[in-house]
Structures are given as C-alpha cells and as structure tokens.
Amino acid sequence: MARVVVDVMPKPEILDPQGKAVTGALGRLGFTGLSVRQGKRFELEVEGEVTEDRLADIRRAAETLLANTVIETFDVRVEQPAEAGA
Amino acid sequence: MAPKVGVVTFPGSLDDHDALRAVRIAGAEPVPLWHASDDLRGVDAVILPGGFSYGDYLRCGAISRFSPVMGSVITAANAGMPVLGVCNGFQILCEAHLLPGALIRNHVRTFVCVDQRLRVESTGTAWTSDYSAGQEITIVLKNGEGGYVADEDTLDRLEGEGRVVVRYLGDNPNGSFRDIAGIANERGNVVGLMPHPEHNVDPLTGPGTDGVPFFSSVANFLSARV
Numbered sequence: 001m002a003r004v005v006v007d008v009m010p011k012p013e014i015l016d017p018q019g020k021a022v023t024g025a026l027g028r029l030g031f032t033g034l035s036v037r038q039g040k041r042f043e044l045e046v047e048g049e050v051t052e053d054r055l056a057d058i059r060r061a062a063e064t065l066l067a068n069t070v071i072e073t074f075d076v077r078v079e080q081p082a083e084a085g086a
Numbered sequence: 087m088a089p090k091v092g093v094v095t096f097p098g099s100l101d102d103h104d105a106l107r108a109v110r111i112a113g114a115e116p117v118p119l120w121h122a123s124d125d126l127r128g129v130d131a132v133i134l135p136g137g138f139s140y141g142d143y144l145r146c147g148a149i150s151r152f153s154p155v156m157g158s159v160i161t162a163a164n165a166g167m168p169v170l171g172v173c174n175g176f177q178i179l180c181e182a183h184l185l186p187g188a189l190i191r192n193h194v195r196t197f198v199c200v201d202q203r204l205r206v207e208s209t210g211t212a213w214t215s216d217y218s219a220g221q222e223i224t225i226v227l228k229n230g231e232g233g234y235v236a237d238e239d240t241l242d243r244l245e246g247e248g249r250v251v252v253r254y255l256g257d258n259p260n261g262s263f264r265d266i267a268g269i270a271n272e273r274g275n276v277v278g279l280m281p282h283p284e285h286n287v288d289p290l291t292g293p294g295t296d297g298v299p300f301f302s303s304v305a306n307f308l309s310a311r312v
Contacts, residue, residue: 014235015261017191065152068145068181070188071235
C-alpha cells in the first residue's frame with residue numbers, strides 16, 4: 001500500500017504559540033540557537049495506485065479538511081518505501 | 087407566537103444548556119438541535135454554543151463544520167437566517183467560511199477565564215440591535231484558542247463595513263488582531279464572538295446581565311419580521 005504524506009504548517013505571518021513554547025523549552029535545556037515552528041504531519045495509506053488523479057484528490061482533501069488555508073499551508077508528497085529506493 | 091431559536095448540541099458542547107436558558111429568558115422559544123441530524127426543526131434562528139465539539143480534534147471546529155446539522159445551518163445562513171456562534175461556535179463559523187478569518191491559540195499560551203470588558207461596535211446585526219452603539223459591557227471570556235486573525239485586507243474590510251461587532255477593552259486577552267472579539271457577515275445575520283453572552287443573563291449565576299441583549303435582539307428581530 002502506498003503512503004502519501006501531508007505536511008501542514010502555520011503560515012509564516014501567523015503567530016505560532018506552540019512553536020514559541022517549544023523554542024523556549026529547548027533554550028532552557030541548553031539547545032541554543034534553535035527556533036521552532038510546529039506543524040502537523042498526516043500519513044495517508046492509499047489503496048491502489050497513486051495516480052495523478054488520486055494525488056489531485058488528496059490535495060483537495062488536504063485543502064478541504066486537513067489544513068485551514070486561512071492560517072496554514074500544506075504540502076502533499078508520495079513517500080517512497082525504503083526497499084524501493086535506488 | 088414566540089420565535090423559535092435552535093441551539094445545536096455537538097459531542098463536546100458545554101454551553102448549549104446555558105444558551106437554551108438565555109433564549110428562554112429573552113422571551114423566545116428554545117429548541118434543542120442535534121449535530122447528527124440535518125433537521126433544523128422549523129427554527130427561525132440558530133446558536134452554535136461554546137465547548138470543545140468533536141474534542142477540538144484537528145482544529146477547533148474543523149470537524150463539526152462538516153456535521154450533518156451544519157449543512158442545513160450553512161444553507162439557512164446563506165438564505166438570511168440569523169446564526170450566532172459563541173466561542174467554539176465562532177470557530178465553527180470561521181471553519182465553515184460563513185465568517186472570514188480564523189481563531190488561533192492565545193498569544194499568552196494559557197487558557198483565559200475572565201470577566202471581560204467589551205465595547206459594542208456594531209448594532210446593525212440581528213444579534214446586537216438591542217445595544218446602543220459604543221455601549222460598554224462586561225461578559226465572561228473563557229477560551230484557549232481565541233486569537234482572531236485575518237489578513238490586512240480582510241481586517242480593513244471588516245472595519246470599513248462596520249462588521250466588527252464587539253471589541254476587547256483594556257489589555258488584549260488573547261492576541262486578537264485589532265482587539266476584535268466578534269464579527270458579522272456582510273448581511274449582518276451571522277455573528278461570531280469569543281465571549282459568552284449566554285453566561286451573563288441571570289444575576290443569580292453571573293456577575294451581570296449584559297449578555298441578555300444578544301438574545302432579545304434576535305427575538306425582537308424575528309418578531310418584527312413575522
């Protein structure tokens with residue numbers, strides 16, 4: 001079964017209080033010089049072949065439900081199985 | 087006959103009963119509605135109450151927005167039916183694109199629960215006509231994700247068209263752009279706000295009754311129309 005990954009991130013101009021809190025915690029732990037923005041990763045197991053039509057469908061799903069495009073951007077990509085590399 | 091005002095209960099709604107009570111106090115007939123049914127039971131207006139519908143999974147209001155009842159609410163709202171969204175209800179209205187913008191986590195990163203001073207900026211909506219313009223009121227505010235955001239063009243349009251309905255006074259409690267606490271759609275039938283007028287309708291259970299006009303406004307609006 002193929003896997004499609006949808007990454008959702010808050011838009012750069014939108015305040016990200018969670019990312020800010022994580023950034024602060026990292027600093028307190030001594031991991032300095034790191035600035036965090038926190039998003040979401042969705043893993044979609046897709047039945048059948050991942051065709052262009054299927055991907056277009058998934059992009060529509062991401063735009064409809066997974067992301068709120070008023071405040072977030074999203075990115076859809078097919079995750080290649082490790083053994084099929086090369 | 088008293089106008090009928092429906093209040094939707096979603097799984098995770100908290101303030102549906104207070105909203106039903108507020109409707110009754112304002113002289114309208116409260117009608118419970120259920121998220122899984124697309125039947126609006128002949129109501130003349132709808133309230134989406136506060137709470138954590140569908141557990142706030144994904145984003146606040148993101149899943150409720152696609153519930154069966156919301157299909158009917160969106161159709162009715164677009165046809166002019168008065169719809170009020172309070173807190174989680176405001177989030178649902180934004181997710182449903184009945185109102186512009188979105189609500190994000192408070193900039194203070196904590197849940198906020200205060201008696202909030204507000205200024206009523208617009209009395210031209212179905213839900214605020216019983217206030218006087220510029221009236222200062224105090225209403226309960228309790229939310230974790232109440233920061234109102236929208237792009238500059240949208241904010242300018244809301245201000246220019248008099249669609250900012252209520253604004254926070256004093257320190258901004260949640261990072262909302264331009265201190266916006268509530269907005270209306272172009273037609274003025276759909277209003278969303280973060281503060282909870284339904285908690286401020288009875289001196290026995292709240293610090294004041296400044297919330298009553300939200301409910302009496304719509305009752306009068308509907309009675310005048312019949």
